[in-house]
Amino acid sequence: MNKHIILVLITILISGWKAGAQQADQFFPAENLVTTGIYYYPEHWNENQWERDIKKIADMGFEFVHLAEFAWFRMEPTEGKFDFEWLDKVVSLCAKYNLKVLMCTPSATTPAWMRTNYPETFVMDGHYIRGEQGTRGLGSIVNPVYRKFVKNIVTEIGKRYGANKNVVGWQLDNEPDAKPDYSPSSQDAFRQWLQLKYTTVEALNIAWGTAFWSQWYNSFDQVIIPNTNLVGWWGNNPHALLDFKRYCADAQGAFLDFQAGILRENISKDQYITTNYTAVSTGADPRRTNKLDFATYTAYPNGGTNNIGDLGFRLGNSKVILFAAEYYKSVGGISGVMEIQPGPVNWGSYNPLLLPGTVRMWLYHTFAAGGQLASSYRFRQVNYSAEQYHAGVIETDGVTPSAGGEEYMQFMKEIKILRKQYKPGTAMPEKLAARSTAIVWNLENYWTIDRQKQTWQWDTWNYPVKFLEIAKSFGAPVDVIPETADLSKYKFVVVPAYEMVDSVLIKKWQDYAAKGGHLIITCRTGTKDRMGHFWETGWAEPMSGLIGARVKATDMLSNSAKGDILMKSTYYSWNNWADLLAPDKNTTPLAIYDNQFYRGKAAVVKHKIGKGNVTYIGVDTDDSKLESDILQEIYNEAGATTEHFPPGVYVYWRDGFYVAVNYSSDNYEMKVPGQASILIGEKVLKPAGVLVWSEQNPDTVSTFPNPPAGFNVQHNNVPHGKLTAVQYHSTTLGKLREMNVYTPPGYSAGRKYPVLYLLHGLGEDYRQWTEWCQADNIIDNLVAAGKIQPVIMVFPNCDTRLTVTDTARASRSGRADGFEGYGKPFEEDLLKDIIPYIDTHYSTISDAKHRALAGLSMGGGQSLNIGLHHLETFAYIGGFSSAPNTNQFGGMYTDVQFVPDINTTREKLKLLWLGCGTQDGLFRISEKAHQYLEEARIPHIWNVDANGHDNTEWDNNLYLFSQHIFKR
Numbered sequence: 001m002n003k004h005i006i007l008v009l010i011t012i013l014i015s016g017w018k019a020g021a022q023q024a025d026q027f028f029p030a031e032n033l034v035t036t037g038i039y040y041y042p043e044h045w046n047e048n049q050w051e052r053d054i055k056k057i058a059d060m061g062f063e064f065v066h067l068a069e070f071a072w073f074r075m076e077p078t079e080g081k082f083d084f085e086w087l088d089k090v091v092s093l094c095a096k097y098n099l100k101v102l103m104c105t106p107s108a109t110t111p112a113w114m115r116t117n118y119p120e121t122f123v124m125d126g127h128y129i130r131g132e133q134g135t136r137g138l139g140s141i142v143n144p145v146y147r148k149f150v151k152n153i154v155t156e157i158g159k160r161y162g163a164n165k166n167v168v169g170w171q172l173d174n175e176p177d178a179k180p181d182y183s184p185s186s187q188d189a190f191r192q193w194l195q196l197k198y199t200t201v202e203a204l205n206i207a208w209g210t211a212f213w214s215q216w217y218n219s220f221d222q223v224i225i226p227n228t229n230l231v232g233w234w235g236n237n238p239h240a241l242l243d244f245k246r247y248c249a250d251a252q253g254a255f256l257d258f259q260a261g262i263l264r265e266n267i268s269k270d271q272y273i274t275t276n277y278t279a280v281s282t283g284a285d286p287r288r289t290n291k292l293d294f295a296t297y298t299a300y301p302n303g304g305t306n307n308i309g310d311l312g313f314r315l316g317n318s319k320v321i322l323f324a325a326e327y328y329k330s331v332g333g334i335s336g337v338m339e340i341q342p343g344p345v346n347w348g349s350y351n352p353l354l355l356p357g358t359v360r361m362w363l364y365h366t367f368a369a370g371g372q373l374a375s376s377y378r379f380r381q382v383n384y385s386a387e388q389y390h391a392g393v394i395e396t397d398g399v400t401p402s403a404g405g406e407e408y409m410q411f412m413k414e415i416k417i418l419r420k421q422y423k424p425g426t427a428m429p430e431k432l433a434a435r436s437t438a439i440v441w442n443l444e445n446y447w448t449i450d451r452q453k454q455t456w457q458w459d460t461w462n463y464p465v466k467f468l469e470i471a472k473s474f475g476a477p478v479d480v481i482p483e484t485a486d487l488s489k490y491k492f493v494v495v496p497a498y499e500m501v502d503s504v505l506i507k508k509w510q511d512y513a514a515k516g517g518h519l520i521i522t523c524r525t526g527t528k529d530r531m532g533h534f535w536e537t538g539w540a541e542p543m544s545g546l547i548g549a550r551v552k553a554t555d556m557l558s559n560s561a562k563g564d565i566l567m568k569s570t571y572y573s574w575n576n577w578a579d580l581l582a583p584d585k586n587t588t589p590l591a592i593y594d595n596q597f598y599r600g601k602a603a604v605v606k607h608k609i610g611k612g613n614v615t616y617i618g619v620d621t622d623d624s625k626l627e628s629d630i631l632q633e634i635y636n637e638a639g640a641t642t643e644h645f646p647p648g649v650y651v652y653w654r655d656g657f658y659v660a661v662n663y664s665s666d667n668y669e670m671k672v673p674g675q676a677s678i679l680i681g682e683k684v685l686k687p688a689g690v691l692v693w694s695e696q697n698p699d700t701v702s703t704f705p706n707p708p709a710g711f712n713v714q715h716n717n718v719p720h721g722k723l724t725a726v727q728y729h730s731t732t733l734g735k736l737r738e739m740n741v742y743t744p745p746g747y748s749a750g751r752k753y754p755v756l757y758l759l760h761g762l763g764e765d766y767r768q769w770t771e772w773c774q775a776d777n778i779i780d781n782l783v784a785a786g787k788i789q790p791v792i793m794v795f796p797n798c799d800t801r802l803t804v805t806d807t808a809r810a811s812r813s814g815r816a817d818g819f820e821g822y823g824k825p826f827e828e829d830l831l832k833d834i835i836p837y838i839d840t841h842y843s844t845i846s847d848a849k850h851r852a853l854a855g856l857s858m859g860g861g862q863s864l865n866i867g868l869h870h871l872e873t874f875a876y877i878g879g880f881s882s883a884p885n886t887n888q889f890g891g892m893y894t895d896v897q898f899v900p901d902i903n904t905t906r907e908k909l910k911l912l913w914l915g916c917g918t919q920d921g922l923f924r925i926s927e928k929a930h931q932y933l934e935e936a937r938i939p940h941i942w943n944v945d946a947n948g949h950d951n952t953e954w955d956n957n958l959y960l961f962s963q964h965i966f967k968r
Contacts, residue, residue: 162267253288294332309665342404343391514610548607579618759859854878917947
């Protein structure tokens with residue numbers, strides 16, 4: 001055994017050495033909202049199917065492919081012989097179909113040669129039996145030989161793909177669980193962990209209370225890992241078991257950091273590093289890693305449980321994503337679901353079909369809670385082996401989307417709609433900020449309480465989740481935070497059953513309340529010190545000054561008994577846990593016990609400290625009605641309004657969007673303000689329903705700040721594009737016509753450019769955009785500032801009566817002949833002559849995704865009319881101060897549909913822009929169009945400002961519009 005290697009490892013565990021993880025939000029552009037991906041296992045399928053599968057992944061709308069997590073046997077088929085050629089092919093196929101790659105380290109599944117040649121690399125269970133080849137997660141993560149092989153494979157794969165620009169990130173291992181390991185390697189590592197923690201065996205004996213039952217140690221060499229399998233549950237030392245839990249979690253964190261450190265030496269700084277913890281992770285502690293950029297979670301809400309109402313068994317457990325989505329953000333500040341079930345699984349107590357819409361609801365739940373990525377296990381349902389009953393997004397034929405696959409596609413299409421509605425810098429509404437809530441929680445308190453629950457009715461994992469559910473029922477934004485977090489940004493802080501504390505932590509909580517915070521502490525908090533010992537004073541005595549009361553005793557009842565509590569003439573029931581409280585003189589009892597022999601004793605108290613207050617809830621109820629009523633009173637007294645959402649209905653706010661999901665079995669009608677825009681779903685949330693709406697930007701409120709001074713002025717220190725008058729023969733009109741063409745600074749035939757077509761107003765000509773307005777200066781300045789990519793601009797004559805020989809414009813207003821020259825003839829000229837001319841004479845990217853059409857006044861109406869009827873030609877359309885020629889709403893063409901095909905428009909159009917000033921006499925035209933688009937749920941930008949019908953308005957809109965088109 002290489003004890004030096006273990007000593008180095010354990011030193012890292014104890015010291016908490018920081019490794020400088022990167023800023024997680026750099027990897028996910030805010031405007032993307034969420035990135036979607038799928039697990040694919042090419043090693044499971046014939047190579048001749050790979051391209052078909054990868055193409056199908058892209059066609060379904062996924063954005064990245066998760067690869068190689070269980071493929072060690074293919075990457076290192078024999079010891080020291082590496083083969084990545086097969087994986088190179090898959091990565092290249094992903095690039096071909098514009099899919100990014102999330103690469104994985106394969107440490108969770110070791111190859112057969114390792115178990116045969118190096119059996120010591122596998123864990124031992126509590127019966128001292130070695131793990132066998134054939135499943136995952138059985139490597140002994142503290143064994144030096146195993147770690148050597150992990151280092152080799154991680155180094156090789158890192159070198160191979162660390163500079164690949166199509167690889168965006170890395171997942172370490174798979175569902176790390178801090179598995180208990182009783183092997184010789186782990187025994188040695190545990191002893192060294194203890195020696196570094198305690199220094200002397202005397203200190204260990206005191207911490208573990210080894211005087212009890214003659215457990216006393218004379219040296220660290222005598223210590224073995226506490227084993228409940230051999231001693232019996234009742235005979236194990238709770239303090240030794242707590243340290244074993246800590247050691248396992250430290251070892252797991254260090255193992256992940258070990259891999260992350262190897263990768264960081266070999267990969268680009270633009271590639272992120274993460275792992276995928278299980279949503280309910282009772283062993284691995286994500287907060288014990290230092291080198292991961294952020295943590296993600298796997299979520300399997302439906303595994304054969306009843307849940308909420310008659311349909312609950314098809315909808316899944318609402319608590320799974322609810323807690324995980326907040327908890328894992330405490331590593332790196334962001335998170336996401338790396339693995340979510342797309343249908344029935346193979347391991348549930350029973351595995352029902354999901355209610356239609358359920359997978360989509362789960363995805364929206366992870367998104368609503370701030371998830372930056374949403375991925376699913378797996379693409380194809382495997383036809384063989386242990387997980388053959390586990391659904392995929394593709395059925396067993398390899399080509400047909402499953403029900404969950406269809407819902408994934410729907411979710412991804414809808415996210416594209418929301419991306420078009422995203423507006424950066426949107427602040428959280430004040431009513432929500434006033435409810436901001438934190439729940440302070442860590443795994444150590446779970447470990448110590450779950451070991452000694454004292455009543456089988458105590459639900460250790462779900463106890464903190466209860467308070468998360470209550471806060472969400474109020475419509476509050478909630479974070480699950482470590483005790484080290486800054487509390488000052490939260491209006492309310494809940495500390496549920498935080499058993500182990502010290503004086504420093506108590507002082508921190510007291511300071512938070514004294515400065516005006518609202519602190520809610522519950523039963524079973526502060527009863528022990530950090531080693532799990534009771535205080536050698538009264539029960540939870542160090543907490544007494546903070547809560548303004550003393551805990552005189554605790555009580556528990558049988559499941560058939562009922563305890564009564566009275567609060568403000570309302571009765572509540574309990575039978576799980578009760579602290580009997582003796583309030584101090586200046587402490588207010590809020591609720592009392594109303595039966596049992598201690599009737600009249602306080603159950604809940606409130607203590608004012610400085611500018612804030614501390615409420616202590618000394619009882620745990622099954623229905624949570626008491627706890628909910630107490631918290632609602634605290635929120636309301638603090639000036640925060642509260643909602644009253646029923647169980648299973650969760651409402652979130654993120655990035656300017658409200659998102660509601662319904663895990664309950666009943667319809668629920670959401671109260672959406674009249675001025676809100678419903679973007680996805682209906683007000684009545686059906687079971688598995690989703691609703692997304694926005695309350696931003698009432699119709700007459702300015703949408704964007706004014707452009708900076710000088711944005712449309714020609715600057716000498718800025719490169720300038722070239723403006724050229726171009727003549728062309730219009731075959732549709734049989735005339736020689738003229739237009740202006742702007743080419744950007746540095747224009748080269750060796751580069752391809754997108755094209756923006758800008759249409760002028762009534763009575764003007766192609767020169768309006770560069771003489772009245774300053775289109776060329778605006779684009780010059782934006783390109784120089786790096787805010788947009790270089791573009792070609794085309795300024796046609798939009799009145800077909802204007803020719804090279806007949807250029808009079810002011811006298812040609814068009815009114816005399818019903819604006820005939822601005823109608824269908826120009827549309828034909830634009831589509832059949834102007835665009836083909838530009839594409840053949842200039843270096844353009846000649847597809848709709850790289851072509852935009854916008855105009856001012858009469859040209860705004862033309863742009864909307866032509867563009868919305870020709871989405872095969874234009875993906876970006878803008879109407880600035882659109883005139884009466886606007887279809888359906890302008891008054892001239894009321895019988896022509898503004899949007900001829902709503903579904904196609906939602907799918908194909910990348911940007912629809914309506915801009916108008918409130919002082920414009922034509923404002924109502926654009927406003928009507930906007931209202932129609934809102935009702936039709938067609939994504940668009942409605943840019944309102946205080947300008948009139950003038951060049952200021954049009955320059956401003958061009959400045960903004962040009963920054964929203966042709967996004968890289």
